[in-house]
Amino acid sequence: MLGERRSNGVYIDFLQMWNKPLTVLGCPVNMCRNIDPLVDSTTGARKGILAMPLLDVRDLTISVVTDETETELVHELSVDLEHGHTLCIVGESGSGKTVTALSIIRLFEFIAPVYTDGEIRVDGVDVTTLTADEMRAYRGTRIGMIFQEALDSLNPSQRIGPQLIEAYRRPGTAPRQASRKGTKLHREADAKARSLLTEVGLPDTDHIMAQYPHQLSGGMQQRVMIAMSLMSDPDLLIADEPTTALDVTTQAEILTLFRRVQKEHQTACVFITHDMGVAAEIADRIAVMYQGRLVELGTAREVLTAPQHPYTRALLECVPQLGVRRRDGFPTISSAMLKAAVEGGDVSGVSATETVRITEPAAPIDADADTPSVVIDRVSKVFGGRSGPLARVLPPKQEVHAVKEVSLEIPPGEFFGLVGESGSGKTTLGRIVSALQPPTSGAVRFGEHRFDQDGLHGSERSFRQRVQMIFQDPQSSLDPRHTTARIIAEPLRELGLARGAALRRRVTELIDEVGLPADCADRLPSQLSGGQRQRVAIARAIAAAPQLIVADEPTSALDVSVQGQVMNLLLQLQRSHNISFLFITHNLSLVLSVADRVGVMYKGDLIEVDSPEAIRTSSTHQYTQRLLAANPDLSNYQRRNS
Amino acid sequence: MTSPVLEPVAELAAPSRGSLSHRLRRAVRRNRVLTVGTLLLGLIVVMVIVLPFFLPSSTATDPANRLLAPSGEHLLGTDLYGRDVLSRLVEGGRASLGMAVLITLCAGTAGMMIGMISGYFRAADAILMRVMDAWMAFPGIILATALAVAFGASMWTVLTALSVIFTPFVARVIRSRVLGVATKSFIEAARVSGMGRWKILFVHIFPNVLPLAVVQVIILAAAAMLIDGALSFLGLGIAPPTPTWGNMIAEGRAYMHDAPWLVIVPGLAIIMCVYLFNLVGASLRLVVDPRSRTLSELQRLRARGQGPRRRQANDADGAEPRTGELKQPAEPIDERI
Structure with a gap:
């Protein structure tokens, strides 16, 4: 009886662990097959044509099927991204931005029964048609991923060093081959880990690599995550709200770091955020999503200073700004006005916000004499701290x-x-x-x-x-x-x-x-x-x-x-x-x-x-x-x- | 549980509305195992309650017809005193199932109370849980033996001994769940609303723990039945001539060679009930516990290990069939959940 329950508990815990991002980062290992992502398995030719955008998403539709209904989460999305640039996908919750990101690295299929339609080309290869084995070779080495909760994404029972080294993969080697101690690859990975840690602002590499994730602060964990995602030099980095769980000052540091590292490594980045302010800091181009649809795509400057779509405009107006008093009411997005603006055809120059004027009460409340401060x-x-009689003993x-x-x-x-x-x-x-x-x-x-x-x-x-x-x-x-x-x-x-x-x-x-x-x-x-x-x-x-x-x-x-x-x-x-x-x-x-x-x-x-x-x-x-x-x-x- | 990655799934699992009969029908379709298990268990209980009125008395001895093989007259044969085995099986089911239910109720209630109190009142926790630890370390069979020797083997000694054994197990599980619920801010909100601590325990914590407790108690019933059977077998439980499945096996043991049905029939009855209790408990957990439901769906998805499905129309026009799942036969959407 006891055994039954214990094993059941472990089983649930195991499933829960499985559910954390760290297992998808650690990418399920297949030691038997060795697929080189850089070399086409059929022709043996190196992929990649210079003129082509690195990431090219065409008419991507993603739906999730439950037993009776099919829900469309993303509808005919088309975006592209050049080498070394940053694309910010901005939207509110339920807009489909995370679903899009997870679909590019094909992790969404692990958490929901999903149908996709359309193409996601990474360097010319449509990843939606790859087999599970081929896709595994893409994750980490070609497409890196950074999640919102760094602590959830790092293995709590492993020290930082081995985790970083595990993520290292050179073309032509098996996954986790670098983890074998004493090999040349292991030394290479170790050196790479140290240089990346220094680069992300953690110069005391000996100390950091011997720590467990929970011993680091939130900002340090996110730095380690950034280093880890760069271990295999991916061309494309997907960052899903990487700074949302951090404090503003830490967020500012991480954003600066992110931009610098990305410039140095010439990594293209899809950056998901709900915060227009963050997008303004980091984006080359901004894609605004609303209810699964792309409503606006343009350079950061165009979108932030001269937004075309009423939704974008409304979103920008809703963000609280320094120096703007809102005592008389915040603007809010009215879905009716938004609908009218979109269906009315003429979407330029209209905004879908309405501001409720908060009025003073007609009869001013007689300042209650008994209302205290x-x-x-x-x-x-x-x-x-300990207190009480046991304080001295314990x-x-x-x-x-x-x-x-x-x-x-x-x-x-x-x-x-x-x-x-x-x-x-x-x-x-x-x-x-x-x-x-x-x-x-x-x-x-x-x-x-x-x-x-x-x-x-x-x-x-x-x-x-x-x-x-x-x-x-x-x-x-x-x-x-x-x-x-x-x-x-x-x-x-x-x-x-x-x-x-x-x-x-x-x-x-x-x-x-x-x-x-x-x-x-x-x-x-x-x-x-x-x-x-x-x-x-x-x-x-x-x-x-x-x-x-x-x-x-x-x-x-x-x-x-x-x-x-x-x-x-x-x-x-x-x-x-x-x-x-x-x-x-x-x-x-x-x-x-x-x-x-x-x-x-x-x-x-x-x-x-x-x-x-x-x-x-x-x-x-x-x-x-x-x-x-x-x-x-x-x-x-x-x-x-x- | 609210990992950002999981959110879409959590949304899908949200309860949808509809008429009661429609919802019931859908619930049945989704949980076939649970439905079948519950029906079978219900059937057994009804048989055990109703059948004795139609069968010959379980205590009527007939030495002329002892150890008869199963036949039309005695469906499951007769035992060494010529008593009808089917009658004894059903009568013994009353005792065995009844004991399992009683033990479960006692241990469940006591464990629930202790678990809730020690999970919610941190001061009581340190003491109560240490007591539970000591309690768990006490060998149950020895306790039952000691009680049986001291007071004579009876229903009450078994009930006391087994309730004592199982209480800490229930208490631990409930406590861990209460600890989780107690950190939710609706508990603090209730304090801000001026609700007393004991009232919060019963109005907010109890209903949120109850579904798990029910699951726990059903699985407990299976274990109680096994141990009760073992005690009866050892002669420490309800004493003959009142039949229980355990003492039927004990009596039949001597004739295993000549009349194997004497052991096989009650043995199968115990196996069947324990299996059904476990099955119902495990599948009920999937229904009432959103966490394990989501996890089991996730597990099913990963076990299938497929790539994203593409629409038929899209596949037809030239997309090469390299997708992992295309190697498998396409299955109808309905059966996947």
Whole structure:
């Protein structure tokens, strides 16, 4: 019985491992057959004609078949890419950009039952017609791949060195032949690995090659990934959102590095991103995809400064920009206007955005005398240290100071933006303010409530009614087994604010107030879109009519256009209900465009609090300036190039 | 689970709506193994419950007709006291299946409670799980023997001993699942909504753990049945003359040569039930657990190891048939999932 379960567990774990990108990177090995990708197996002639583009995708249609339906993910896509150039494919989630990338290296067929139509020519060879063995010889050596999550793509049980060496392959050798120690090939691979590591900014090669992936930081892991993808000198590199999981400053470094390495190696690159700012940094040419179709293709300059298609234009307008205030509402993409613009035929000069004017409430809320400020008084949080009677007996643990003596006051009705990179302690501070996690020292005061290391003083019920929270990922913040109505009703029921018919009426009101269609009430979260899910989470947060909402990265899991809609909703609610916000984000452009005041956190310290304008123009703090410089921003590019 | 690469598949696995009967029919078609297994198991249970009313008494001895081979009058022959083996088999099924269900219920409930509490309350975890570890280290058969010696072999000693043995196994599996659910932010959202910790445990965590618990419990039933059979065989379970499959095998053992059906019939019954329990448990896991469902679909895809399929029309006009999958006969789309 025990054996049965154990083996089953291992089996599941094995399948899960299999599912990670690292196994497709490590490319299934076939030691018996030895196919030289550079030499045509039938004629023996070297492939490649100079005049031809390296990558030529013609009328590519990709559909996925489930038992009853066939879903078209990409429709008649045609793009091409010259040697040594970078093509950015930009689009929102579900636009088919990742599917396209995975199809070029033919990995998509491993994760979905897929039909393809059309051609993908790499150096003149249509990869869609290759056999599995022939394709295996292409992966790594001719087409390299970099995934979003570097940690997922590296083998956690192997040191960096062997993994890099394994990826080395010279024409005419078998896969993984370089892994055999003591051979000439192994020494060659070792030297190559060292030179590439130095090149990607990790000069301490002995140290790095002896490390396991988890011992490296996120940026270092992505550097190792870049080095690994270059081990076999591929002609074509596919990078799927390689910087999305990184902090802005790290992202800026990686992008610079990427561009330099790519220039030096003359590698062509297909770079997938959802971020127009990143595309502006790196692209020679940009392809914009929308719902599986290519809507615009042109040089970076054309697309970014003089976009032709209404969707591209709308997308560009939706991106928050430094120095542009959006207090009165973000532009959002209206699918009806987009449809009309496309079907109307004349697509030039039209944009498909609409801006909702967020109006001041007709009757200004009489500044409630009893609405207090939130006072954060020298709050610190230390993780991992030992305390209590056993502290002396047990070995000491390393202490992590997540938040260091932060003091702050948020007056009623203020929209306070807290910005910082991962590990800066901003989320921990948010959790302390919403009384989910007690501070190690210091206290948060909110009217008669006080929250310190002993927990919450005063009535928890009334505190919860006044302070609510919106979480980052609506997928995980909604119980998958509860309906929308039940989720929204939860705080009302738990805090005893309404029951019976009044509860149902209030839920219907809330659904309407956050702009959800009325028939959502009985749906489960899995039946809603990402934006709709976040609206449900917002409805839940405002249900109890709170005075403060802690919003922890509420838009970072959403597309730009949906981000605009959600921000508009938050701004509207702030005005109409006079709610104060503690808005936590890593997106500097976003927070500078909406917040009343902005605080910058760095390694647990609140280093600066000021108005957005002052932060942007006259910040004296070194870190803030670095953050501003690293922020991929469109307005800079457009100013430079128009 | 939300690897960026997997997202398309996850989307495809999203529940689609439709009328109830339509959904049911589709569910049956998708999970043939589960349907057949459940039906067979149901059939066995119904037979065990209903048949004794139509069969001769299982305790009616008839020394004149002892050790008869299967025939029209005694479908499965008679045993050494001339009792009808079919009657005893069905009657023994009541005891054996009933015991398996009881043990499963007891161990399942206890394990579920302990697993949920130790998974959610971190302070209780350290103590509870160490107790479970010690518990698991205790040899089950010896515990059962000791109880049987102390209190006399009966249903209650078996039930106690086996529930004690199986509880930690259930608790461990449930705990690991609770640990996963407890990190989801809807648990924190519930705290922000002012819900108490115990209520969160039952309103949010319990329903999300339940499907896995059901699977676990069905697989547990198979193991319980095996061990219960072994204890009966050793004479530590329900005592004769009440028949169980285990003690039927024990009694028939002496006549293995002359009357092999005495051992084969109850033996087959145990094998059949254990196999069906395992089958139903494993295929139910694929239905209720989205993670293992996605993984099994992924595995099937990779096992086939094909290239991307191209449309027939496209293949006809000259694309050379070098694609890996074209070597295999094209299969109808419906059967692939």
